[in-house]
Amino acid sequence: MVLTLLLCTLLGLGSSHILPDVPTEFEDTSYWMKSGQENLRKVLSLHDNENQARNIIIFIGDGMGMTSVTAGRIFQGQKKGGSGEEYKLNFEQFPNTGLSKTYNVDKQVPDSAATATAMFSGVKCRYKMIGLDSKAVFEHCDKSVNKRSRLSTIAEWAQVAGKDTGFVTTARVTHATPAALYAHVNSRDWECETKIPDDQKDCTKDIARQLVEDAPGSNFKVIMGGGAQPMGIIKRQIDADVCIRNDSLNLTDTWQKKNPQGKFVANTGELMNLDIGSASNILGIFAPNHMPYHAVREVSDKGSPSLANMTLQAIRLLRRNKNGFFLMVESGRIDMAHHDNYAKHALHEVGALEEAVQVALDQVNVEETLIIVTADHSHAFTINGYPARGNDILGLANKPGEVAYETLAYTNGPGFIYHRINDTGLQGPNNTWRSVADDPNRGDTWYRNFAGFYIEDETHGGEDVPVYATGPYSHLFRGTFEQNYIAHAVAYAGCLQNWPSHCDNSYHHGRAYSKGATLAFPSLYLAIVAVVCVGIALGNKVAL
Numbered sequence: 001m002v003l004t005l006l007l008c009t010l011l012g013l014g015s016s017h018i019l020p021d022v023p024t025e026f027e028d029t030s031y032w033m034k035s036g037q038e039n040l041r042k043v044l045s046l047h048d049n050e051n052q053a054r055n056i057i058i059f060i061g062d063g064m065g066m067t068s069v070t071a072g073r074i075f076q077g078q079k080k081g082g083s084g085e086e087y088k089l090n091f092e093q094f095p096n097t098g099l100s101k102t103y104n105v106d107k108q109v110p111d112s113a114a115t116a117t118a119m120f121s122g123v124k125c126r127y128k129m130i131g132l133d134s135k136a137v138f139e140h141c142d143k144s145v146n147k148r149s150r151l152s153t154i155a156e157w158a159q160v161a162g163k164d165t166g167f168v169t170t171a172r173v174t175h176a177t178p179a180a181l182y183a184h185v186n187s188r189d190w191e192c193e194t195k196i197p198d199d200q201k202d203c204t205k206d207i208a209r210q211l212v213e214d215a216p217g218s219n220f221k222v223i224m225g226g227g228a229q230p231m232g233i234i235k236r237q238i239d240a241d242v243c244i245r246n247d248s249l250n251l252t253d254t255w256q257k258k259n260p261q262g263k264f265v266a267n268t269g270e271l272m273n274l275d276i277g278s279a280s281n282i283l284g285i286f287a288p289n290h291m292p293y294h295a296v297r298e299v300s301d302k303g304s305p306s307l308a309n310m311t312l313q314a315i316r317l318l319r320r321n322k323n324g325f326f327l328m329v330e331s332g333r334i335d336m337a338h339h340d341n342y343a344k345h346a347l348h349e350v351g352a353l354e355e356a357v358q359v360a361l362d363q364v365n366v367e368e369t370l371i372i373v374t375a376d377h378s379h380a381f382t383i384n385g386y387p388a389r390g391n392d393i394l395g396l397a398n399k400p401g402e403v404a405y406e407t408l409a410y411t412n413g414p415g416f417i418y419h420r421i422n423d424t425g426l427q428g429p430n431n432t433w434r435s436v437a438d439d440p441n442r443g444d445t446w447y448r449n450f451a452g453f454y455i456e457d458e459t460h461g462g463e464d465v466p467v468y469a470t471g472p473y474s475h476l477f478r479g480t481f482e483q484n485y486i487a488h489a490v491a492y493a494g495c496l497q498n499w500p501s502h503c504d505n506s507y508h509h510g511r512a513y514s515k516g517a518t519l520a521f522p523s524l525y526l527a528i529v530a531v532v533c534v535g536i537a538l539g540n541k542v543a544l
């Protein structure tokens with residue numbers, strides 16, 4: 001046995017062969033022994049990077065739970081000609097992985113506003129609220145309460161540290177995830193002033209105005225995504241699913257006055273032809289509502305930039321700052337595809353995220369750049385059945401002779417109505433469903449996968465989501481942790497604002513404060529230690 005292990009280890013020194021489409025006959029004992037030894041050597045060779053994180057990039061796959069990662073991995077692997085299961089998304093190859101607990105303070109299954117607030121501020125909050133802690137009340141603005149509840153964010157901390165900041169998203173720039181970087185509102189829906197109740201309009205600004213008029217949003221060097229209607233660029237209701245302004249404001253005018261050397265862009269050509277060297281800022285608004293799905297853009301909407309396009313131009317501008325930068329990149333439409341039970345669209349969006357991550361890896365020095373890839377929450381989405389190795393991930397999962405069903409399915413959502421046959425004359429428990437094996441629409445990108453219970457929008461899932469990290473202090477992202485921990489680890493790695501960090505001798509290399517001491521007062525802790533030491537030196541008994 002020892003000889004076999006040694007032989008497998010020596011064989012593993014060579015490059016791995018590429019798996020064929022149906023690899024099972026090659027994957028015998030020696031293959032898996034070699035694979036295990038290769039992974040072991042890789043892990044043993046890793047070392048903790050304790051450089052200061054000069055740059056910080058956080059990628060959010062909105063709604064990209066573990067099932068989405070696994071299915072997305074197989075989908076991308078199969079697109080590249082493999083069986084799929086053996087493929088790894090580029091961020092799955094990061095050296096550190098943890099699990100983030102996504103619940104809100106008042107919900108077992110969360111929403112994007114509260115989860116993004118947790119990730120970016122370090123504080124968990126209520127469902128559907130942005131930038132305010134749990135003292136604030138949903139859909140009820142009280143100036144005094146909101147003032148006490150206001151949370152600062154990674155974006156603000158980075159700006160104080162002299163870094164340039166920005167975000168790009170395939171959702172609206174006023175949508176929940178990006179809004180959590182800069183806004184403070186009692187409802188994520190208050191993107192336009194028309195969405196704020198009349199009796200509360202004097203209490204707070206809408207999200208779009210906060211982005212352009214107030215810090216930290218007004219200090220962003222890069223803002224890119226959809227949302228022309230909430231921004232007042234479009235005056236008429238083109239998309240009924242998003243609000244429109246009635247105050248006659250075009251917030252790009254406000255932005256341009258604040259940033260006279262800034263460049264406003266509205267399509268791929270303008271963005272990619274931009275002279276980065278002459279632009280102080282970039283504001284890119286590319287759609288009335290959210291940006292088109294990646295699969296749609298590739299076929300028929302080349303006017304809209306890809307997530308990778310936006311990420312590339314954002315990094316090119318932000319990296320000019322000698323102090324480094326902070327960038328948030330959101331693949332927002334994974335979530336929206338899942339809400340509609342569009343599994344194929346969701347997997348394409350995971351691929352778009354992988355492309356954007358690759359751009360970042362190509363454009364920065366990972367030795368000085370902390371890169372995190374995670375999700376805000378999961379979805380009621382599952383991989384099921386017993387499909388054969390290499391089976392189309394969008395295909396069928398049933399055994400021969402069984403009633404056909406799909407590998408990818410949802411617990412709930414609008415797909416129920418599509419698949420349900422409402423003919424009470426049919427007999428048998430499985431004869432009430434459309435035959436997926438014979439459905440000519442299954443290859444369509446807009447095909448809805450099966451859902452077991454009807455609701456108009458499929459729900460989020462409550463399980464933990466993965467966190468992948470590489471770069472300085474990426475080893476802080478290990479184990480299972482509360483979602484708000486992400487902001488604390490980022491601040492530590494980047495030495496942001498006056499947070500405890502490895503740059504602070506009183507909080508060096510992970511030495512935690514004593515139980516009962518607060519992170520906000522490291523000097524108090526040091527003073528107590530000093531008193532204890534003096535007391536011991538004098539022979540006195542000093543009790544903490």
